[in-house]
Amino acid sequence: MTEAMLFYPMALVAIGGALGMIASRNPVHGAMYLVLSFFGIASVYVLLAAELIAALQIIVYAGAIMVLFVFVIMLLNLNEDDLERPRLTPGTIFGGAAALAFWMISFMVFSDLPDQTMPTELPEGFGQVASVGRLIFGPFIVPFESTSILLLVAMVGAIVVAKPRI
Amino acid sequence: MPKYSSADILGLAPALVLIVGALTLLLLEVFQESEKRGYQAWFTAIVAAIASLVALPMLDGEAHRILLTQDGLFFAVADRFGGAMAIVVAAGLALSALTAGAFLGARKAERGEFYALAMFAASGMVLLAQATDLLMIFVALEIMSISTYALAAYLRRGMRTTEAAFKYFILGAFSTALYIYGVALVYGATGGQTGLQQVAEAASEGSLLLMAGVAFVAAGFFFKVAAAPFHMWTPDVYEGAPTPVTAFMAAGVKAAAFAALFRVFTVAFGSEDVALHGWMNVVVVLAILTMVVGNLLAIPQRSVKRLLAYSSIAHAGYLMAAIAAAANPEVRAAAGEGLLYYLATYTFAGIGAFAVVAALERQGAEGPLMWDLDRFAGLARVRPALAMAMGLFLLSLAGIPPTAGFMGKLLIFRAAVDAKLYGLVIFGVLTSLVGVYYYLRVVVYMYMREREPSVGELPAPRLAMGVALALAAIGTLILGIVPGFFGEIARASTLALGG
Known part of the structure; x- marks a missing residue:
């Protein structure tokens, strides 16, 4: 409550x-x-x-x-002049309709949620830095280290894109 | 805590080799004088060769779950499927890098970052093919995508390239968002699981929430592979990006995304209720739509690069047919064999065709004239070898025996017939016939038209381009004439698909 x-x-x-x-x-x-x-x-x-x-x-x-x-x-x-004035175009109407349809479908999906037994007692230290760290460097080591490659790639990519014309 | 062993390192070896290669190239770049470049393409090709060599042990023997914990958690697997895909990706990387060596060399735009990004992208592709967890697939997908966004923006000469790069980035980021939203829904529907096997155990029946998750995950993948109706970005992006990058995107990104899609759909969402009564019909409809749209829109194109872009959409349609057939557990192995074989053939023929376009591309001009059909007119007189190679690639893309493309189509259609998807096969064969028309039109231009002086001089031939074209032609011929060679690997790999 x-x-x-x-x-x-x-x-x-x-x-x-x-x-x-x-x-x-x-x-x-x-x-x-x-x-x-x-x-x-x-x-x-x-x-x-x-x-x-x-x-x-x-x-x-x-x-x-x-x-x-x-x-x-x-x-x-x-x-002020650069900002677009809100207008009703076929695109915005369609977009709005699509968003509304998406919201309605989401409502249907989420009201159909299966009853799940959630743990009432959380394990010791749940969601805190130490336990998350132990997970990251334990079982999740492969995706975690891959993320470091991802960040490096993003950095190199940003430099390549930001360079003046090659 | 997971126990580390040498088998874990060996299982990740292809990706590690590519990452180390990329890092080495980035560091070497610091010590280079700007005029003395040109070794990078060969370096990349060698790294790709080493990566495929270290992938060979994965082709025989048991699947190894990398860093398996006591709770049964693992994020990647070293199995035959992953090994075969690693070899296909490495072949695509080597061919595109050599093409890029000639292409960028002619434009004085040789930089190490280009090849480093290509190697990073390839490492993401390899990881994507080996990943067995929706979370790991997300990370690998992002490594691949972010590198290709930057590659597409590499040579920004003119508005079209900038437009292409921007479009690819925005839509690609959007598609990844769709994918991760789907993963969140699956996570909720299965009570907190992202491992493909755990998802399969928790979700043998398709609840509404799970099917919504499947739909979003699928939509994310369909964007990446350019399946209709998620294909709108493809022609502009493929036309605007530097041609070697287009080749790499068309073959490599598509191959890796299809490999992950196949693994996710058959392992995690492969139960009868979710597959046969769930996503199969949707995939069948989208496959037909993709084949029709890709082939019909390719007909009026005069720019050969744009034509190949539409043809790449059509090929995504045939690959979708293999995914649809894989919904049936009994033909899953045959469908997977067809998918792997088709991806291998498209890697050689697709990259080969784009490489020829790169070799002929007009410098200094902008717009569709750079790749107009007229530039191919009378090519057989001026450059007989180039025309012959292009003819071979186009015949393979059209699926005419004895080239590789025929075997790929045969395997996929056979699997679809076994799965009793007759309508899909009929559409597939009919649209292939349409494809023959526009592929052969290029051949007719090359062999039966006179060369007009107005189309300008051809660029000088370059060694790297010749090697790339020769390798692609040899690959196309071997896969067509000796189908058992790669077919055995493909069949064995999908029989025991590690989850």
Whole structure:
């Protein structure tokens, strides 16, 4: 019961932030709404006893990635005239209809969820840095080390793309 | 904690060799004077050869689960299927790298990063073919995709290339998002499993949630392999990207994505309820759609590069037919054999055809004129060897015996007949006949038209290009004339597909 009382306001913050982000015309406002949404999601993670992911969500998404977004927006330095006016075109109508259909199908899918017996007692140290670290460097070592290759590739790729014409 | 053994390292050896090769090349680049380049293509080809050599032990013997934990968790497997795919990917890498050596050399754009990224991409492809966990597949898919995004943006001369690179990046990122959303749904439907075997155990019946997950995972893969209706990006991206990169994307990315798709669909979602009564019908419809769209839209093309792009969509359709046939557990081995064989033939003939396009590409111009059919007119007089190689590749792509493409199509259609998918086979054969028309039109131009002086000079022949074309031609002929050679490997590998 207390969980539901905490969950619904947090979910509302997450969804409200997301809606505000797509609805706001000013890109900087949009970015700030996105931060709000990230905070909402992070608090839902806390409710799920995933404290580490909640902290990472704040540090990485609301912190680092958003700073990057705001930097790009400021570098572009958009004027009021550059911003597109919202208009009703066949494309937007179709897109909206598709999103609505997707939402309805998702509703059907998720209301059909099988009853699963969730563990009532969490294992010792669940979702904390030490146990996640033990998992990453234990059984998950192959995907974890592959991720380091992925980051290196992304770095080399970004440099290649950012270079002036070859 | 997993116990490490030498078998684990050996199982990952092909990917490790490619990664070490890429890192070596990146480091060597620091000490290079900018004028003395040109060794990188050969270096990449040698690394690819070593990678396929170390993949050979995987072809015989038991499947080894890499870093198996006590809980039965493992993320990759060293089995025959993975080994065979590693060899196919390495062949594709070597051929594209040699093509790129000649292509970039002629444009004074030789940089080590290009080949390093190609090797990283190939390591992602190898891992993708060996991965047995939806999470590992995601990481491998991203290694492959991010390298190819950067490769597509490598030679940005003109608007079209920039457009192609951007389109590929946005749509590729979107497709990966679809895939990971599907994985999340599967994770929920199976009570927290991502290992293919564990998913199969937890999800023998198709609940609505599971089928939604399957649909999203499939959509992510269909984007990568350019199956209709997820093919819209393909012609523009393939036309705009540097031609050797197009060859690598068309053969390598497609091969690895199909290998992972096959493993996921047969191992994780292979139960009767999920496969036969679930995704099979959807895949059949999409396969027919892909074959029809690819072949029909290829007909009006005058740019040979764009024609090959549409033909690559059509080939994705035939490969989808193999996936559809694999829904039936009894013909799964035959379908897998067809899929592997077809991927091998497309690697040689597809890259070969794109390499010829690269060899003839007009420099300094922009737009479709660079690859216009007129540039192929009378080629047989001026460059008989080049025309002959192109003819061979096109015949193989059209599926005319005794080339490799015929054997590939035969194996896939036979598996589809065994699976009683007669409608699919009829569409497959009819669209292949359509394909013969536009492939042979290029041959007619090469052998029966006079050369017009207005199309400009041909670029000078280069050694790396000659070697690449010769290897591709030999591969196409061997796979066509001695089908047992690779067929044995392909059959054995899919009989015991490690999960």
